[in-house]
Amino acid sequence: MPIAQLAGNDPSEEKSKTFVFHDEGHTLGNVLRCVISNYNDVEFCGYTVPHPAESKMHFRIQMRKGRAIDALRRGLTDLVKMCDYTIEKFNDELISFKAKQLNTDN
Amino acid sequence: MDSVNDDKPRIILNEFKIAQNIPTRATVLDQTFHIKTFKENLRIVVVRLDNLEMEFDLIGIHPFIANTFRRLMLSDVPSMAIEKVHIYNNTSIIQDEVLAHRLGLIPLKADARLFNTHVPDSEENEQDSLEFELKIKCTRIKDDNKDSSRIDDIYKNHSVYSKHIKWLPKGSQAENFKETDVGPVYDDILIAKLRPGHELDLKLIAMKSIGRDHAKFSPVATAFYRLLPDIKLTREVEGEAAERLQGCFSPGVIGLRHLKDGRTVAAVNNSRYDSSSRNVFRYDDLKDAVVMTKIQDHFIFSVESVGGMAPDVIFVEAVKILKEKCMSLLDELEQS
Numbered sequence: 233m234p235i236a237q238l239a240g241n242d243p244s245e246e247k248s249k250t251f252v253f254h255d256e257g258h259t260l261g262n263v264l265r266c267v268i269s270n271y272n273d274v275e276f277c278g279y280t281v282p283h284p285a286e287s288k289m290h291f292r293i294q295m296r297k298g299r300a301i302d303a304l305r306r307g308l309t310d311l312v313k314m315c316d317y318t319i320e321k322f323n324d325e326l327i328s329f330k331a332k333q334l335n336t337d338n
Numbered sequence: 339m340d341s342v343n344d345d346k347p348r349i350i351l352n353e354f355k356i357a358q359n360i361p362t363r364a365t366v367l368d369q370t371f372h373i374k375t376f377k378e379n380l381r382i383v384v385v386r387l388d389n390l391e392m393e394f395d396l397i398g399i400h401p402f403i404a405n406t407f408r409r410l411m412l413s414d415v416p417s418m419a420i421e422k423v424h425i426y427n428n429t430s431i432i433q434d435e436v437l438a439h440r441l442g443l444i445p446l447k448a449d450a451r452l453f454n455t456h457v458p459d460s461e462e463n464e465q466d467s468l469e470f471e472l473k474i475k476c477t478r479i480k481d482d483n484k485d486s487s488r489i490d491d492i493y494k495n496h497s498v499y500s501k502h503i504k505w506l507p508k509g510s511q512a513e514n515f516k517e518t519d520v521g522p523v524y525d526d527i528l529i530a531k532l533r534p535g536h537e538l539d540l541k542l543i544a545m546k547s548i549g550r551d552h553a554k555f556s557p558v559a560t561a562f563y564r565l566l567p568d569i570k571l572t573r574e575v576e577g578e579a580a581e582r583l584q585g586c587f588s589p590g591v592i593g594l595r596h597l598k599d600g601r602t603v604a605a606v607n608n609s610r611y612d613s614s615s616r617n618v619f620r621y622d623d624l625k626d627a628v629v630m631t632k633i634q635d636h637f638i639f640s641v642e643s644v645g646g647m648a649p650d651v652i653f654v655e656a657v658k659i660l661k662e663k664c665m666s667l668l669d670e671l672e673q674s
Contacts, residue, residue: 253667257550259409260663266402270370305671308664310373314403315661317373319654321382325394326650329384 249300253289257281261289268307273298342629348568351630353619359631366398366635384650385638392649395566396637404563404637410656411561413549416455417646418448418468420542427539432530437540440530441472442554444500445523445644446544448515450557451655453546462543464509468520470542471504476532496532501525503542523645557652559642566636569609570629579624580604586618610638 253260261279269277276294293300341360342348347367348359361368366379379398386393396404423438430437448468456466476495489496500522507515530538549556569591575583583604584592593607614632619625641649 256663259406259414260660262402263406263660266400267371270372301671305668308668308671311664312661312668313373314376315657315664317377317380318382319657319661321380322394322650322654322657325382325384326387329387333387 246299246301247297248294249292251291251293251304253291255287256289257287258289261291263311264291264304264307267310268293268303271303271306274303277303342570342631346568347634348631349565349634351614351616351632353616353625367400371400379635387650389648390643390645392639392641392643392653394639394641394653396563396639398635399637400635401637404639406660407653407656408561408563408639410660411558411641411652412556414659415557415647415652415655416450416546416548417555417557417644418446418450418453418544418546419552419554420444420446420470421456421545421547422543424541424543425539426541427537430530430532430536430538437530437538441540441542442552444503444527444529445646446521447523447646448520448544450546450646452514455547456545462545464511466545467508468511468544469506469508470521470544471506472498472502472529472538472540472542473504474498474502474532475537476534478534493532493534498529498532498538499525500527500529502529557643557647557655558649559644561639561641561652563637563639565632565634566638567609567612567614568631568633569606569612570631571604571606571627572629573627575604575624575627576601582621583618583624583627586621586624587615588613 258281261281265277265279268274273296274293275296277292279289279291281289291304293303295303340350340357342350343362344359345362345365346359347361347365350357350359366375369375376399381395381397383395383397384392385395396407420441423441425434425438428434428437432440446468453468454466456462462469474495476493479492479494486492503522505517505520511520532538547555569587580592580594580602584594586592588611590607591609591612592604594602595605596602612630614630616630618628618630639653641652643649643652647655
Protein backbone atom coordinates (compact mmCIF):
# COMPACT_ATOMS: atom_id res chain seq x y z
CA MET A 233 0.00 0.00 0.00
CA PRO A 234 1.25 3.48 -0.79
CA ILE A 235 1.72 5.63 2.28
CA ALA A 236 1.88 9.40 2.27
CA GLN A 237 4.53 10.45 4.70
CA LEU A 238 5.77 13.82 5.71
CA ALA A 239 9.51 14.11 5.60
CA GLY A 240 12.22 16.39 6.89
CA ASN A 241 10.29 19.68 7.27
CA ASP A 242 9.70 21.85 10.25
CA PRO A 243 6.33 20.50 11.42
CA SER A 244 5.08 23.99 12.25
CA GLU A 245 5.59 25.08 8.66
CA GLU A 246 2.29 24.23 7.00
CA LYS A 247 2.79 26.27 3.84
CA SER A 248 5.54 24.18 2.31
CA LYS A 249 5.82 20.45 2.55
CA THR A 250 7.46 17.46 0.92
CA PHE A 251 5.33 14.34 0.87
CA VAL A 252 6.85 10.93 0.36
CA PHE A 253 4.74 8.45 -1.58
CA HIS A 254 5.75 4.83 -1.25
CA ASP A 255 5.20 2.50 -4.21
CA GLU A 256 4.40 5.36 -6.54
CA GLY A 257 6.33 6.80 -9.45
CA HIS A 258 6.00 9.05 -12.47
CA THR A 259 2.49 7.80 -13.26
CA LEU A 260 0.90 9.44 -10.26
CA GLY A 261 3.64 12.04 -9.73
CA ASN A 262 3.23 13.74 -13.05
CA VAL A 263 -0.59 13.99 -13.15
CA LEU A 264 -0.69 15.23 -9.62
CA ARG A 265 2.01 17.82 -10.30
CA CYS A 266 0.25 19.09 -13.42
CA VAL A 267 -3.09 19.38 -11.63
CA ILE A 268 -1.80 21.01 -8.46
CA SER A 269 0.57 23.48 -10.10
CA ASN A 270 -2.46 25.08 -11.76
CA TYR A 271 -4.05 26.13 -8.48
CA ASN A 272 -3.96 29.82 -7.73
CA ASP A 273 -2.37 29.75 -4.29
CA VAL A 274 0.36 27.32 -5.27
CA GLU A 275 3.73 28.96 -5.68
CA PHE A 276 5.67 25.84 -6.60
CA CYS A 277 4.85 22.20 -7.14
CA GLY A 278 7.23 19.50 -8.28
CA TYR A 279 8.01 15.85 -7.89
CA THR A 280 11.02 13.61 -8.13
CA VAL A 281 11.78 9.93 -8.03
CA PRO A 282 15.10 10.15 -6.17
CA HIS A 283 16.37 6.74 -7.21
CA PRO A 284 14.97 4.42 -9.88
CA ALA A 285 15.64 1.32 -7.80
CA GLU A 286 13.59 2.58 -4.88
CA SER A 287 9.87 2.84 -5.47
CA LYS A 288 9.49 6.17 -3.75
CA MET A 289 8.27 9.49 -5.01
CA HIS A 290 8.92 12.84 -3.36
CA PHE A 291 6.26 15.46 -3.89
CA ARG A 292 6.90 19.08 -2.99
CA ILE A 293 4.25 21.78 -2.61
CA GLN A 294 4.96 25.40 -1.68
CA MET A 295 2.02 27.66 -1.11
CA ARG A 296 1.65 31.43 -1.21
CA LYS A 297 -1.07 31.11 1.36
CA GLY A 298 -2.95 28.20 2.88
CA ARG A 299 -1.76 24.73 3.75
CA ALA A 300 0.15 22.45 1.42
CA ILE A 301 -1.83 19.44 2.56
CA ASP A 302 -5.07 21.10 1.45
CA ALA A 303 -3.71 21.57 -2.06
CA LEU A 304 -2.72 17.90 -2.13
CA ARG A 305 -6.14 16.87 -0.95
CA ARG A 306 -7.80 19.08 -3.55
CA GLY A 307 -5.55 17.65 -6.26
CA LEU A 308 -6.43 14.08 -5.38
CA THR A 309 -10.14 14.89 -5.23
CA ASP A 310 -9.96 16.54 -8.65
CA LEU A 311 -8.24 13.46 -10.07
CA VAL A 312 -10.97 11.23 -8.68
CA LYS A 313 -13.58 13.45 -10.37
CA MET A 314 -11.62 13.39 -13.61
CA CYS A 315 -11.46 9.58 -13.56
CA ASP A 316 -15.16 9.26 -12.80
CA TYR A 317 -16.08 11.52 -15.66
CA THR A 318 -13.71 9.80 -18.10
CA ILE A 319 -15.13 6.36 -17.28
CA GLU A 320 -18.68 7.65 -17.59
CA LYS A 321 -17.99 9.31 -20.93
CA PHE A 322 -16.09 6.30 -22.26
CA ASN A 323 -18.84 3.87 -21.32
CA ASP A 324 -21.46 6.08 -22.98
CA GLU A 325 -19.42 6.21 -26.14
CA LEU A 326 -18.84 2.45 -26.04
CA ILE A 327 -22.56 1.79 -25.84
CA SER A 328 -23.33 4.04 -28.78
CA PHE A 329 -20.41 2.56 -30.76
CA LYS A 330 -21.65 -0.99 -30.18
CA ALA A 331 -25.18 0.01 -31.16
CA LYS A 332 -23.86 1.56 -34.36
CA GLN A 333 -21.79 -1.54 -35.11
CA LEU A 334 -24.82 -3.75 -34.60
CA ASN A 335 -26.81 -1.64 -37.03
CA THR A 336 -24.18 -1.84 -39.76
CA ASP A 337 -23.75 -5.60 -39.27
CA ASN A 338 -27.45 -6.27 -39.79
CA MET B 339 4.91 27.98 -42.85
CA ASP B 340 4.87 29.44 -39.34
CA SER B 341 1.16 29.64 -38.63
CA VAL B 342 -2.02 28.51 -40.33
CA ASN B 343 -4.24 31.00 -38.51
CA ASP B 344 -7.09 28.86 -37.34
CA ASP B 345 -8.49 28.08 -33.90
CA LYS B 346 -6.82 24.72 -33.34
CA PRO B 347 -3.67 24.05 -31.31
CA ARG B 348 -1.30 22.66 -33.91
CA ILE B 349 2.30 21.96 -34.50
CA ILE B 350 3.43 22.54 -38.05
CA LEU B 351 5.94 20.11 -39.47
CA ASN B 352 8.32 22.09 -41.64
CA GLU B 353 11.31 20.83 -43.58
CA PHE B 354 13.89 21.49 -40.89
CA LYS B 355 11.92 22.61 -37.87
CA ILE B 356 8.66 22.30 -36.05
CA ALA B 357 6.63 25.49 -35.66
CA GLN B 358 3.80 26.17 -33.29
CA ASN B 359 0.56 27.45 -34.73
CA ILE B 360 -0.72 30.58 -33.02
CA PRO B 361 -4.42 29.84 -32.59
CA THR B 362 -6.93 32.61 -33.14
CA ARG B 363 -8.58 31.91 -29.79
CA ALA B 364 -7.59 30.22 -26.53
CA THR B 365 -7.51 26.44 -26.77
CA VAL B 366 -7.64 23.68 -24.19
CA LEU B 367 -3.89 23.70 -23.97
CA ASP B 368 -3.75 27.40 -23.12
CA GLN B 369 -6.13 26.99 -20.24
CA THR B 370 -4.88 25.60 -16.98
CA PHE B 371 -6.37 22.29 -15.97
CA HIS B 372 -9.65 22.67 -14.21
CA ILE B 373 -12.17 19.95 -13.57
CA LYS B 374 -15.03 22.05 -14.93
CA THR B 375 -13.32 22.92 -18.21
CA PHE B 376 -12.11 19.33 -18.46
CA LYS B 377 -15.70 18.11 -18.43
CA GLU B 378 -16.72 20.68 -21.00
CA ASN B 379 -13.93 19.90 -23.42
CA LEU B 380 -13.50 16.13 -23.22
CA ARG B 381 -14.75 14.14 -26.17
CA ILE B 382 -14.22 10.41 -26.66
CA VAL B 383 -14.76 8.65 -29.96
CA VAL B 384 -14.32 4.90 -30.40
CA VAL B 385 -13.09 4.23 -33.92
CA ARG B 386 -12.38 0.52 -33.99
CA LEU B 387 -13.03 -2.23 -31.49
CA ASP B 388 -12.73 -6.00 -31.52
CA ASN B 389 -11.65 -8.59 -28.97
CA LEU B 390 -7.98 -7.78 -29.30
CA GLU B 391 -7.62 -4.24 -30.58
CA MET B 392 -9.17 -0.90 -29.96
CA GLU B 393 -8.58 2.50 -31.44
CA PHE B 394 -10.20 5.49 -29.83
CA ASP B 395 -9.75 9.24 -29.72
CA LEU B 396 -9.45 11.36 -26.63
CA ILE B 397 -10.10 14.91 -27.72
CA GLY B 398 -9.68 18.12 -25.79
CA ILE B 399 -7.38 16.95 -23.02
CA HIS B 400 -3.94 17.91 -21.79
CA PRO B 401 -1.05 15.64 -22.77
CA PHE B 402 -0.27 14.73 -19.17
CA ILE B 403 -3.66 13.04 -18.84
CA ALA B 404 -3.19 11.05 -22.03
CA ASN B 405 0.25 9.97 -20.91
CA THR B 406 -1.00 8.87 -17.51
CA PHE B 407 -3.66 6.68 -19.08
CA ARG B 408 -1.04 5.12 -21.34
CA ARG B 409 1.33 4.44 -18.46
CA LEU B 410 -1.47 2.96 -16.38
CA MET B 411 -2.49 0.55 -19.12
CA LEU B 412 1.06 -0.63 -19.63
CA SER B 413 2.20 -1.14 -16.10
CA ASP B 414 -0.59 -0.83 -13.56
CA VAL B 415 -3.44 -3.00 -14.77
CA PRO B 416 -3.08 -6.46 -13.21
CA SER B 417 -3.28 -9.73 -15.05
CA MET B 418 -2.50 -13.39 -14.41
CA ALA B 419 0.66 -15.13 -15.59
CA ILE B 420 2.60 -18.20 -14.64
CA GLU B 421 4.90 -17.18 -11.84
CA LYS B 422 6.13 -20.44 -10.33
CA VAL B 423 7.11 -23.62 -12.11
CA HIS B 424 7.77 -26.76 -10.12
CA ILE B 425 9.94 -29.01 -12.26
CA TYR B 426 9.57 -32.64 -11.28
CA ASN B 427 11.17 -33.94 -14.43
CA ASN B 428 12.65 -32.27 -17.45
CA THR B 429 14.75 -34.45 -19.72
CA SER B 430 14.26 -32.29 -22.79
CA ILE B 431 17.15 -30.28 -24.21
CA ILE B 432 15.64 -26.99 -23.09
CA GLN B 433 17.03 -25.90 -19.74
CA ASP B 434 14.80 -25.62 -16.68
CA GLU B 435 15.14 -21.87 -16.29
CA VAL B 436 14.58 -21.16 -19.98
CA LEU B 437 11.53 -23.39 -19.96
CA ALA B 438 10.16 -21.65 -16.87
CA HIS B 439 10.68 -18.26 -18.49
CA ARG B 440 8.92 -19.36 -21.69
CA LEU B 441 5.97 -20.62 -19.68
CA GLY B 442 5.73 -17.33 -17.83
CA LEU B 443 5.27 -15.42 -21.08
CA ILE B 444 2.21 -17.40 -22.20
CA PRO B 445 -0.88 -15.16 -22.05
CA LEU B 446 -3.57 -16.63 -19.82
CA LYS B 447 -7.28 -16.07 -19.96
CA ALA B 448 -8.41 -15.60 -16.42
CA ASP B 449 -10.14 -12.53 -15.13
CA ALA B 450 -7.57 -10.97 -12.80
CA ARG B 451 -10.30 -8.93 -11.12
CA LEU B 452 -11.57 -12.13 -9.51
CA PHE B 453 -8.27 -12.87 -7.80
CA ASN B 454 -6.28 -11.41 -4.94
CA THR B 455 -2.63 -10.50 -5.12
CA HIS B 456 -0.54 -13.24 -3.59
CA VAL B 457 1.12 -12.30 -0.31
CA PRO B 458 4.83 -13.17 -0.58
CA ASP B 459 6.05 -16.13 1.49
CA SER B 460 2.52 -17.38 2.15
CA GLU B 461 0.88 -20.58 0.96
CA GLU B 462 -0.95 -20.24 -2.39
CA ASN B 463 -4.70 -20.53 -2.07
CA GLU B 464 -7.67 -20.68 -4.37
CA GLN B 465 -8.24 -16.93 -4.12
CA ASP B 466 -4.84 -15.88 -5.39
CA SER B 467 -3.54 -18.56 -7.73
CA LEU B 468 -4.34 -20.97 -10.51
CA GLU B 469 -2.64 -24.31 -10.83
CA PHE B 470 -1.79 -26.06 -14.06
CA GLU B 471 -0.05 -29.24 -14.98
CA LEU B 472 2.11 -30.05 -17.97
CA LYS B 473 2.87 -33.75 -18.27
CA ILE B 474 4.04 -35.00 -21.61
CA LYS B 475 6.35 -37.70 -22.91
CA CYS B 476 7.62 -38.19 -26.41
CA THR B 477 7.60 -41.70 -27.84
CA ARG B 478 8.45 -43.38 -31.13
CA ILE B 479 5.44 -44.56 -33.08
CA LYS B 480 5.85 -48.24 -33.89
CA ASP B 481 4.17 -48.52 -37.20
CA ASP B 482 4.37 -50.48 -40.41
CA ASN B 483 4.63 -47.24 -42.26
CA LYS B 484 8.42 -47.23 -41.89
CA ASP B 485 9.12 -45.44 -45.13
CA SER B 486 7.64 -42.18 -43.98
CA SER B 487 10.06 -39.53 -42.86
CA ARG B 488 7.37 -37.17 -41.69
CA ILE B 489 8.00 -36.23 -38.10
CA ASP B 490 4.34 -36.70 -37.22
CA ASP B 491 4.48 -40.31 -38.39
CA ILE B 492 7.63 -41.21 -36.47
CA TYR B 493 7.22 -39.48 -33.11
CA LYS B 494 4.29 -38.96 -30.81
CA ASN B 495 4.22 -35.68 -28.82
CA HIS B 496 7.32 -34.28 -30.49
CA SER B 497 6.11 -30.71 -29.99
CA VAL B 498 4.74 -29.36 -26.75
CA TYR B 499 2.09 -26.71 -27.28
CA SER B 500 0.20 -24.53 -24.87
CA LYS B 501 -2.86 -26.74 -25.44
CA HIS B 502 -1.11 -29.49 -23.46
CA ILE B 503 -1.31 -27.39 -20.31
CA LYS B 504 -4.03 -28.81 -18.08
CA TRP B 505 -5.85 -26.80 -15.47
CA LEU B 506 -6.09 -28.30 -11.97
CA PRO B 507 -8.93 -26.52 -10.13
CA LYS B 508 -8.22 -25.73 -6.53
CA GLY B 509 -10.94 -25.92 -3.89
CA SER B 510 -14.13 -24.30 -5.19
CA GLN B 511 -12.52 -23.04 -8.40
CA ALA B 512 -14.15 -25.87 -10.33
CA GLU B 513 -17.58 -24.45 -9.49
CA ASN B 514 -16.65 -20.80 -9.93
CA PHE B 515 -14.87 -21.07 -13.28
CA LYS B 516 -15.64 -22.90 -16.45
CA GLU B 517 -12.94 -24.93 -18.16
CA THR B 518 -13.11 -22.48 -21.08
CA ASP B 519 -12.54 -19.43 -18.84
CA VAL B 520 -9.15 -20.57 -17.62
CA GLY B 521 -5.98 -21.51 -19.48
CA PRO B 522 -3.76 -20.24 -22.26
CA VAL B 523 -5.37 -17.74 -24.65
CA TYR B 524 -3.90 -19.53 -27.67
CA ASP B 525 -3.63 -23.29 -28.11
CA ASP B 526 -0.76 -23.26 -30.55
CA ILE B 527 2.11 -21.61 -28.69
CA LEU B 528 5.13 -23.84 -29.07
CA ILE B 529 6.77 -24.42 -25.70
CA ALA B 530 9.39 -27.10 -26.40
CA LYS B 531 10.37 -29.77 -28.87
CA LEU B 532 10.94 -33.32 -27.66
CA ARG B 533 12.46 -36.51 -29.00
CA PRO B 534 11.77 -40.11 -27.88
CA GLY B 535 12.67 -40.54 -24.23
CA HIS B 536 12.32 -36.83 -23.45
CA GLU B 537 9.78 -36.04 -20.81
CA LEU B 538 8.27 -33.01 -19.11
CA ASP B 539 6.53 -33.18 -15.76
CA LEU B 540 5.76 -29.71 -14.45
CA LYS B 541 3.40 -28.02 -12.09
CA LEU B 542 2.66 -24.38 -13.00
CA ILE B 543 1.30 -21.80 -10.64
CA ALA B 544 -0.18 -18.62 -12.06
CA MET B 545 -0.52 -15.49 -9.94
CA LYS B 546 -1.79 -11.97 -10.24
CA SER B 547 0.54 -9.03 -10.57
CA ILE B 548 1.18 -5.86 -12.57
CA GLY B 549 3.40 -4.92 -15.49
CA ARG B 550 5.73 -2.91 -13.30
CA ASP B 551 6.68 -6.16 -11.54
CA HIS B 552 7.38 -8.06 -14.78
CA ALA B 553 6.39 -7.36 -18.39
CA LYS B 554 4.58 -10.73 -18.60
CA PHE B 555 1.88 -9.30 -16.34
CA SER B 556 1.15 -6.41 -18.67
CA PRO B 557 -2.35 -6.90 -20.15
CA VAL B 558 -1.42 -5.10 -23.35
CA ALA B 559 0.98 -5.95 -26.13
CA THR B 560 1.21 -2.22 -26.83
CA ALA B 561 -0.75 0.78 -25.74
CA PHE B 562 0.27 4.03 -27.33
CA TYR B 563 -1.09 7.34 -28.49
CA ARG B 564 -0.23 9.73 -31.29
CA LEU B 565 -1.45 13.14 -32.29
CA LEU B 566 -3.96 13.47 -35.11
CA PRO B 567 -2.13 14.43 -38.30
CA ASP B 568 -3.80 17.03 -40.48
CA ILE B 569 -2.58 17.67 -44.01
CA LYS B 570 -3.68 20.54 -46.18
CA LEU B 571 -2.91 21.35 -49.79
CA THR B 572 -2.32 25.02 -50.44
CA ARG B 573 -2.51 24.92 -54.20
CA GLU B 574 -3.58 22.61 -56.99
CA VAL B 575 -1.16 19.82 -57.88
CA GLU B 576 -1.84 18.07 -61.16
CA GLY B 577 -0.63 15.34 -63.47
CA GLU B 578 2.65 13.58 -62.78
CA ALA B 579 3.30 15.85 -59.79
CA ALA B 580 0.02 14.70 -58.21
CA GLU B 581 1.08 11.08 -58.42
CA ARG B 582 4.44 11.95 -56.93
CA LEU B 583 2.66 13.78 -54.11
CA GLN B 584 0.49 10.72 -53.48
CA GLY B 585 3.61 8.59 -53.15
CA CYS B 586 5.04 10.91 -50.49
CA PHE B 587 2.35 9.98 -47.97
CA SER B 588 0.95 6.80 -46.46
CA PRO B 589 -1.51 4.85 -48.64
CA GLY B 590 -4.98 6.39 -48.68
CA VAL B 591 -3.93 9.82 -47.48
CA ILE B 592 -3.80 11.57 -50.85
CA GLY B 593 -6.34 10.72 -53.53
CA LEU B 594 -6.37 11.58 -57.22
CA ARG B 595 -9.41 13.31 -58.67
CA HIS B 596 -10.09 13.08 -62.37
CA LEU B 597 -11.66 16.32 -63.47
CA LYS B 598 -14.06 16.75 -66.37
CA ASP B 599 -11.52 18.69 -68.38
CA GLY B 600 -9.21 15.64 -68.37
CA ARG B 601 -6.78 16.85 -65.74
CA THR B 602 -5.87 14.77 -62.67
CA VAL B 603 -5.44 16.69 -59.43
CA ALA B 604 -4.40 15.62 -55.95
CA ALA B 605 -6.74 15.98 -52.97
CA VAL B 606 -6.48 15.00 -49.32
CA ASN B 607 -8.67 11.96 -48.66
CA ASN B 608 -7.90 11.07 -45.09
CA SER B 609 -4.91 12.40 -43.24
CA ARG B 610 -5.64 10.41 -40.08
CA TYR B 611 -3.52 7.42 -40.99
CA ASP B 612 -0.51 9.34 -42.26
CA SER B 613 2.79 8.28 -40.75
CA SER B 614 3.99 11.90 -40.87
CA SER B 615 7.10 11.15 -42.85
CA ARG B 616 8.48 14.26 -44.50
CA ASN B 617 9.14 12.70 -47.90
CA VAL B 618 7.37 15.55 -49.61
CA PHE B 619 10.23 17.90 -48.74
CA ARG B 620 12.51 15.96 -51.07
CA TYR B 621 10.77 17.64 -54.01
CA ASP B 622 11.39 21.34 -54.39
CA ASP B 623 8.33 21.79 -56.61
CA LEU B 624 5.98 20.09 -54.10
CA LYS B 625 7.06 21.30 -50.73
CA ASP B 626 5.28 24.62 -50.98
CA ALA B 627 2.02 22.87 -51.88
CA VAL B 628 1.58 21.06 -48.57
CA VAL B 629 1.16 22.07 -44.94
CA MET B 630 1.65 19.16 -42.56
CA THR B 631 0.29 19.71 -39.08
CA LYS B 632 -0.68 17.77 -35.99
CA ILE B 633 -3.54 18.66 -33.66
CA GLN B 634 -2.12 18.87 -30.18
CA ASP B 635 -5.18 18.13 -28.12
CA HIS B 636 -6.39 15.20 -30.21
CA PHE B 637 -4.92 11.89 -29.05
CA ILE B 638 -5.40 8.71 -31.03
CA PHE B 639 -5.01 5.79 -28.67
CA SER B 640 -4.26 2.29 -29.88
CA VAL B 641 -4.63 -0.50 -27.37
CA GLU B 642 -3.66 -4.03 -28.32
CA SER B 643 -4.59 -6.65 -25.77
CA VAL B 644 -2.60 -9.87 -25.42
CA GLY B 645 -5.93 -11.68 -25.17
CA GLY B 646 -6.63 -12.02 -21.47
CA MET B 647 -8.87 -8.97 -21.26
CA ALA B 648 -10.83 -7.00 -23.83
CA PRO B 649 -9.08 -3.71 -24.73
CA ASP B 650 -12.03 -1.54 -23.68
CA VAL B 651 -12.01 -3.24 -20.29
CA ILE B 652 -8.29 -2.57 -19.96
CA PHE B 653 -8.81 1.15 -20.48
CA VAL B 654 -11.64 1.38 -17.98
CA GLU B 655 -9.62 -0.64 -15.48
CA ALA B 656 -6.65 1.68 -15.94
CA VAL B 657 -8.74 4.76 -15.14
CA LYS B 658 -10.30 2.97 -12.18
CA ILE B 659 -6.86 2.15 -10.82
CA LEU B 660 -5.87 5.82 -10.87
CA LYS B 661 -9.09 6.63 -9.07
CA GLU B 662 -8.51 3.96 -6.44
CA LYS B 663 -4.96 5.15 -5.90
CA CYS B 664 -6.18 8.68 -5.25
CA MET B 665 -8.99 7.48 -3.00
CA SER B 666 -6.69 5.39 -0.83
CA LEU B 667 -4.25 8.30 -0.55
CA LEU B 668 -7.09 10.59 0.46
CA ASP B 669 -8.09 8.08 3.12
CA GLU B 670 -4.58 8.05 4.47
CA LEU B 671 -4.46 11.83 4.57
CA GLU B 672 -7.66 11.80 6.58
CA GLN B 673 -6.21 9.38 9.07
CA SER B 674 -2.93 11.20 9.62
